[in-house]
Amino acid sequence: MSIKQLIFRNLKKNLKNYYLYVFALIFSVSLYFAFVTLQYDPALDKAESSMKGAAGIRTASILLVAIVSIFLLYANTIFIKRRGKEIGLFQLIGMTKSRIFRILSAENFILYFGSLLIGILIGFSVSKLMIMILFKVTQINAIATLHFSSHAFIQTLIVFAVIYLFIMLMNYIFIKRQSILALFRVLSTAELSVKKTSVWEIIIGSAGIVLILSGYYVSSKLFSGDFTTMKDLFLAMIFILVSVIIGTYLFYKGSVSFIFNIIRKRKNGYLTIHEVLSLSSIMFRMKSNAMLLTIITTVSALAIGLLSLSYISYYSAEQGAKNNVAGDFSFTNETDAARFTKSLTAEGIDFHERKIEVLQAEANIKNILDANFEELQLDPKKMNIPVISEEAVKNINVPPGETVFAGYSDLLQKFMAFKDSGKIEIKSKSQAIPLTYLGLRKEFVISGYFTNGGQPAAIVDQSDYERLQKDVDPEIQKKSSLFIGIDLKKQAQLEKANQLFQNLHFTDRDMAESRLEISNRQKQLMGLVMFIVGFLGLTFLVTSGCILYFKQMGESEEEKPNYTILRKLGFTQWDLLKGIRGKQLFSFGIPLAVGLAHSYFAVQSGWFLFGTEVWAPMIIVMVLYAALYSIFGILSVLYYKKIIREAL
Amino acid sequence: MTILEATKIYKTYGNKFNKQEVLKGLDLSIEKGEFVSIMGASGSGKTTLLNVLSSIDKVSQGSIQIEGKEITRMKEKQLAEFRKTHLGFIFQEYNLLDTLTVKENILLPLTITNMSKKDAEQRFTEAAQDLGIYEIKDKYPNEISGGQKQRTSAARAFIHQPSIIFADEPTGALDSKSASDLLNKLSQLNQKHHATIIMVTHDPVAASFSSRVIFIKDGQIYTQLNKGEEPRQTFFKDVMKTQGVLGGVQYEH
Numbered sequence: 004m005s006i007k008q009l010i011f012r013n014l015k016k017n018l019k020n021y022y023l024y025v026f027a028l029i030f031s032v033s034l035y036f037a038f039v040t041l042q043y044d045p046a047l048d049k050a051e052s053s054m055k056g057a058a059g060i061r062t063a064s065i066l067l068v069a070i071v072s073i074f075l076l077y078a079n080t081i082f083i084k085r086r087g088k089e090i091g092l093f094q095l096i097g098m099t100k101s102r103i104f105r106i107l108s109a110e111n112f113i114l115y116f117g118s119l120l121i122g123i124l125i126g127f128s129v130s131k132l133m134i135m136i137l138f139k140v141t142q143i144n145a146i147a148t149l150h151f152s153s154h155a156f157i158q159t160l161i162v163f164a165v166i167y168l169f170i171m172l173m174n175y176i177f178i179k180r181q182s183i184l185a186l187f188r189v190l191s192t193a194e195l196s197v198k199k200t201s202v203w204e205i206i207i208g209s210a211g212i213v214l215i216l217s218g219y220y221v222s223s224k225l226f227s228g229d230f231t232t233m234k235d236l237f238l239a240m241i242f243i244l245v246s247v248i249i250g251t252y253l254f255y256k257g258s259v260s261f262i263f264n265i266i267r268k269r270k271n272g273y274l275t276i277h278e279v280l281s282l283s284s285i286m287f288r289m290k291s292n293a294m295l296l297t298i299i300t301t302v303s304a305l306a307i308g309l310l311s312l313s314y315i316s317y318y319s320a321e322q323g324a325k326n327n328v329a330g331d332f333s334f335t336n337e338t339d340a341a342r343f344t345k346s347l348t349a350e351g352i353d354f355h356e357r358k359i360e361v362l363q364a365e366a367n368i369k370n371i372l373d374a375n376f377e378e379l380q381l382d383p384k385k386m387n388i389p390v391i392s393e394e395a396v397k398n399i400n401v402p403p404g405e406t407v408f409a410g411y412s413d414l415l416q417k418f419m420a421f422k423d424s425g426k427i428e429i430k431s432k433s434q435a436i437p438l439t440y441l442g443l444r445k446e447f448v449i450s451g452y453f454t455n456g457g458q459p460a461a462i463v464d465q466s467d468y469e470r471l472q473k474d475v476d477p478e479i480q481k482k483s484s485l486f487i488g489i490d491l492k493k494q495a496q497l498e499k500a501n502q503l504f505q506n507l508h509f510t511d512r513d514m515a516e517s518r519l520e521i522s523n524r525q526k527q528l529m530g531l532v533m534f535i536v537g538f539l540g541l542t543f544l545v546t547s548g549c550i551l552y553f554k555q556m557g558e559s560e561e562e563k564p565n566y567t568i569l570r571k572l573g574f575t576q577w578d579l580l581k582g583i584r585g586k587q588l589f590s591f592g593i594p595l596a597v598g599l600a601h602s603y604f605a606v607q608s609g610w611f612l613f614g615t616e617v618w619a620p621m622i623i624v625m626v627l628y629a630a631l632y633s634i635f636g637i638l639s640v641l642y643y644k645k646i647i648r649e650a651l
Numbered sequence: 652m653t654i655l656e657a658t659k660i661y662k663t664y665g666n667k668f669n670k671q672e673v674l675k676g677l678d679l680s681i682e683k684g685e686f687v688s689i690m691g692a693s694g695s696g697k698t699t700l701l702n703v704l705s706s707i708d709k710v711s712q713g714s715i716q717i718e719g720k721e722i723t724r725m726k727e728k729q730l731a732e733f734r735k736t737h738l739g740f741i742f743q744e745y746n747l748l749d750t751l752t753v754k755e756n757i758l759l760p761l762t763i764t765n766m767s768k769k770d771a772e773q774r775f776t777e778a779a780q781d782l783g784i785y786e787i788k789d790k791y792p793n794e795i796s797g798g799q800k801q802r803t804s805a806a807r808a809f810i811h812q813p814s815i816i817f818a819d820e821p822t823g824a825l826d827s828k829s830a831s832d833l834l835n836k837l838s839q840l841n842q843k844h845h846a847t848i849i850m851v852t853h854d855p856v857a858a859s860f861s862s863r864v865i866f867i868k869d870g871q872i873y874t875q876l877n878k879g880e881e882p883r884q885t886f887f888k889d890v891m892k893t894q895g896v897l898g899g900v901q902y903e904h
């Protein structure tokens with residue numbers, strides 16, 4: 004057999020074994036290529052007018068390369084170790100090391116650059132799809148066209164060629180270092196030596212769980228008022244990060260085997276086949292893979308967390324716009340409003356106009372606040388709040404001497420929690436008006452311009468309002484004290500009205516706002532973030548899933564003798580497979596569950612900074628991630644099935 | 652009472668063009684409570700015979716009945732079930748699961764029966780004490796010696812009180828002290844529980860512990876020796892003599 008034939012034989016065999024590696028390679032190449040194509044796509048300029056699209060995508064493509072190269076290098080170490088025996092055999096029959104290296108390089112070259120070309124082809128054909136997705140999530144109306152960028156092609160080739168060189172360098176070092184004997188031993192030394200659970204391990208195991216839980220605990224307290232200075236907050240965040248990551252590592256190092264050991268002890272030697280294959284195997288394996296699993300768990304937690312948060316922002320865009328713009332359109336001066344209403348009437352769009360006069364007044368609201376204000380550098384005795392008359396608001400009747408607050412966001416509620424009732428004072432220039440605070444209404448009646456971006460407005464009786472108005476402090480008044488809200492009667496005409504609004508070209512200084520416009524702008528921004536984080540997360544998911552799968556492949560081959568024994572003893576393939584399913588549930592389920600738990604607590608601690616709705620977006624992201632992830636678990640069960648079938 | 656009856660069993664490997672006959676119409680019958688050794692040179696087909704008799708491998712032709720049940724026509728699931736309940740195994744390379752303790756390894760065959768934990772515990776204690784491995788019950792296989800491993804394997808074979816125990820070169824990897832130790836235990840168990848043992852070996856010392864030795868050559872039974880009332884030493888000499896005749900390559904003058 005000539006060397007050429009040898010290479011092709013190996014290639015054929017490897018393709019069968021490592022189809023998932025080839026798949027992951029093709030997947031990451033095509034994703035990278037599509038990203039780079041996007042970067043050079045003229046269509047993106049449309050999107051760029053309102054956001055820094057290309058910069059974001061460039062950063063994403065760098066991160067993508069980082070993830071992919073770590074994955075490829077790691078996968079390569081797994082593969083070269085598995086082929087140790089073969090390399091030893093070549094040496095034994097008298098091939099020189101450099102010759103073996105050349106054979107391996109040639110083999111890898113075909114495999115690698117073959118997938119690279121396929122990947123680029125696929126990337127080219129999906130780049131249109133990706134642009135369409137991007138336009139869809141950012142709500143840009145543009146036609147995506149298929150566009151081949153030679154620039155992107157060359158960049159992809161260069162980047163992956165560099166990675167290939169690195170892989171070759173690794174192989175070279177591996178081959179150079181090994182003697183014939185060592186190559187034969189490689190598999191037996193690489194993994195697992197069974198030892199008793201020691202006291203040390205129990206300590207490590209408990210410490211891991213305690214660290215994770217304390218990290219979770221601090222994260223739930225993060226924004227509840229216990230940490231009020233930036234320094235405290237920062238320290239608390241560092242603490243959470245460190246304790247959770249170290250805790251995760253110790254969890255895999257000790258806790259899993261510690262917990263499983265307790266279960267085993269309970270059984271007193273009477274283990275069912277199911278437990279033999281799952282518990283006893285995993286408790287030794289997790290330990291040796293602790294580092295890898297910690298990285299996978301942490302990064303997937305990061306991916307899920309970021310994805311959830313960006314989706315929360317995206318999802319909450321409309322609600323956020325509602326809080327900021329009280330009405331479909333809002334204006335702060337009569338002329339702008341008149342210009343807009345005129346064009347509305349001209350187009351035959353029915354609307355309803357509200358005018359509210361807003362005064363700014365200094366208020367003492369110390370009695371009704373829960374928070375500790377010293378640290379927030381705000382004095383609750385001297386806070387500027389907007390004040391409006393009850394007559395300006397529909398369906399409300401406030402008796403003289405009393406007040407109701409309207410409009411608050413979840414974010415504000417976290418920092419300033421209002422009590423149910425209490426006494427406050429509103430000061431005009433020369434006197435203080437004592438008022439009884441009756442409660443808080445959630446909806447905003449005036450726009451963000453008057454509420455300083457989310458403070459509640461005090462609604463008072465007309466008489467109290469007039470008292471204030473006569474003696475108002477001109478220093479703290481805003482440029483405009485007139486809010487004009489315009490609501491359409493038919494929501495279906497909103498798009499058209501928004502178009503009219505756009506045509507009038509208001510500038511930012513006019514403080515004329517369209518709710519739809521703000522919501523769309525938010526969606527555009529968060530859509531891009533979501534798009535990038537989503538694809539990065541997907542790449543990470545695929546690569547980490549592949550790595551776990553390769554690990555399982557290795558394990559299944561190492562455990563093959565065990566399956567032979569068990570089948571000789573009279574356990575059927577189905578018995579074994581049932582046990583394996585349990586094992587895979589743990590092998591893939593534990594990192595997933597821990598990752599989900601981490602991201603859950605991360606999202607819970609700070610979601611209100613990003614939006615107004617947490618459950619739906621978070622659950623959607625988590626379910627999607629778990630579903631895609633479990634595909635790899637299922638694939639590994641299928642691989643085990645093959646191994647078990649061949650075992651006898 | 653005959654516990655195992657094999658008639659005209661053939662086993663061939665390979666395809667139509669490259670056929671290799673390993674067993675050529677072999678007949679065998681084993682009584683309940685017997686301790687039978689199967690001897691033969693390398694390649695004589697003794698391990699194949701054991702695999703076929705123990706249902707791990709399928710015969711090409713012929714019939715094998717264990718306790719009156721025809722096992723050659725059973726489906727894979729039935730066979731597994733049959734092995735689980737009726738057969739016990741001891742192998743040369745111990746075949747213990749590295750991730751289980753000695754006790755867990757031994758109890759493995761009982762987990763599929765509906766035996767109560769108390770009874771299982773009792774059986775385990777008895778078997779482990781008989782084989783002298785009770786003290787090491789919580790150790791892992793890589794912490795104990797080869798002899799202890801093989802006795803663990805033997806305990807696993809005995810624990811569910813199978814009809815027949817198949818042993819494939821059980822002493823092959825042991826030093827002579829551990830080997831005779833194990834064989835003594837096996838023959839004790841054979842007498843105490845009337846367990847039927849079929850053992851493949853190429854070691855005449857090991858064979859001399861059994862009550863009957865069957866010699867196989869080129870896939871057929873060459874001859875048989877019965878121990879009868881002889882002491883072990885004389886039986887050992889007989890075995891040696893027969894092996895000498897059997898093993899010699901005949902030169903044509």
